[in-house]
Amino acid sequence: MTDDWSRWLDEAPEGDPSDDLARDPAPVVRLRRRGGRSGGARRPILVVGGCGGAGTTTTTLGLAAASAIDGATTVAVDATAAGSDLALRGADKHLHPVNLQSWVYGRGDDEPAPIEDCLSRSTSGFGLLWRDATPLRRRATYLTVARALDAGGYTAIYDGGNPIAGRQLRPLLDDADIALVLTIPARVDAANRLRVTLEWLDDHYGDDGAGVVADTTIVVSHQYSQDDSRVAEHLREHLSGWVREVVEIPYDPHLARGELVRHSELAEATRAAYGSLLAGVAS
Numbered sequence: 001m002t003d004d005w006s007r008w009l010d011e012a013p014e015g016d017p018s019d020d021l022a023r024d025p026a027p028v029v030r031l032r033r034r035g036g037r038s039g040g041a042r043r044p045i046l047v048v049g050g051c052g053g054a055g056t057t058t059t060t061l062g063l064a065a066a067s068a069i070d071g072a073t074t075v076a077v078d079a080t081a082a083g084s085d086l087a088l089r090g091a092d093k094h095l096h097p098v099n100l101q102s103w104v105y106g107r108g109d110d111e112p113a114p115i116e117d118c119l120s121r122s123t124s125g126f127g128l129l130w131r132d133a134t135p136l137r138r139r140a141t142y143l144t145v146a147r148a149l150d151a152g153g154y155t156a157i158y159d160g161g162n163p164i165a166g167r168q169l170r171p172l173l174d175d176a177d178i179a180l181v182l183t184i185p186a187r188v189d190a191a192n193r194l195r196v197t198l199e200w201l202d203d204h205y206g207d208d209g210a211g212v213v214a215d216t217t218i219v220v221s222h223q224y225s226q227d228d229s230r231v232a233e234h235l236r237e238h239l240s241g242w243v244r245e246v247v248e249i250p251y252d253p254h255l256a257r258g259e260l261v262r263h264s265e266l267a268e269a270t271r272a273a274y275g276s277l278l279a280g281v282a283s
């Protein structure tokens with residue numbers, strides 16, 4: 001195996017600094033909300049993949065189940081541009097015909113419809129909002145979505161898919177209240193490619209020690225029973241002090257099927273891993 005284990009964010013930027021300015025305006029300051037969250041709601045979480053097939057949807061479902069089991073009224077939200085398989089994989093109780101776009105559009109009066117009437121359902125107790133590639137109407141964005149969920153006292157876990165530069169994710173990334181989770185499979189190439197995502201975050205949101213990179217949790221999913229076990233260890237060594245934490249999700253035969261996920265059918269160790277991931281991210 002050819003390991004590269006790229007040097008990470010420790011290299012000084014090269015080239016003409018004026019170019020950098022032209023290409024890259026001042027980093028965005030992430031805004032913290034003014035009031036507190038409504039009673040019982042946890043910190044919202046955005047899950048984004050460092051590459052395709054990174055475990056993003058699986059991690060969203062695992063976190064949503066852990067959050068619901070912990071007592072928060074939780075919704076897993078498809079925040080990809082073209083629609084993911086979030087509800088097809090997670091709505092093991094009821095797949096509702098209403099999608100996120102129709103919910104946000106509501107009755108056309110800029111008020112989302114009552115969310116309880118629009119949610120698909122998982123047996124572990126969380127709701128799901130699925131979407132397809134149709135755009136959100138009437139200038140709604142994921143800020144509209146986040147505000148409506150927040151006002152309703154819901155804890156939102158967003159499946160952002162990949163890549164992180166997707167325009168629809170910007171309002172969620174701009175909000176410092178939303179915790180960021182970056183997922184990769186336990187492979188050397190994925191660990192090396194993670195660098196691009198971290199650099200994009202560093203370029204766009206700055207990192208003075210309190211920026212988004214420092215608030216990011218890396219999740220390494222073992223999708224094959226023989227996955228490289230050194231990937232997480234390597235990332236911990238190189239990224240400690242830069243990111244919040246590097247967490248591993250063990251290989252789980254139920255998840256490996258790629259079908260409908262029932263949280264109760266996961267191995268005890270897998271459920272525990274999602275529980276401690278949630279505790280670390282949302283604290």
Ligand SMILES: Nc1ncnc2c1ncn2[C@@H]1O[C@H](COP(=O)(O)OP(=O)(O)O)[C@@H](O)[C@H]1O
Nearest residue numbers: 053054055056057058223250251252255256258
């Ligand atoms: N811990 C795990 N154990 C076994 N298989 C997994 C695990 N996590 C993810 N997988 C499998 O890996 C594949 C990719 O995961 P998925 O969550 O769909 O990635 P993404 O949403 O980033 O494309 C899926 O088929 C999924 O079932």
Ligand SMILES: [Mg+2]
Nearest residue numbers: 056057084085
């Ligand atoms: Mg996915």
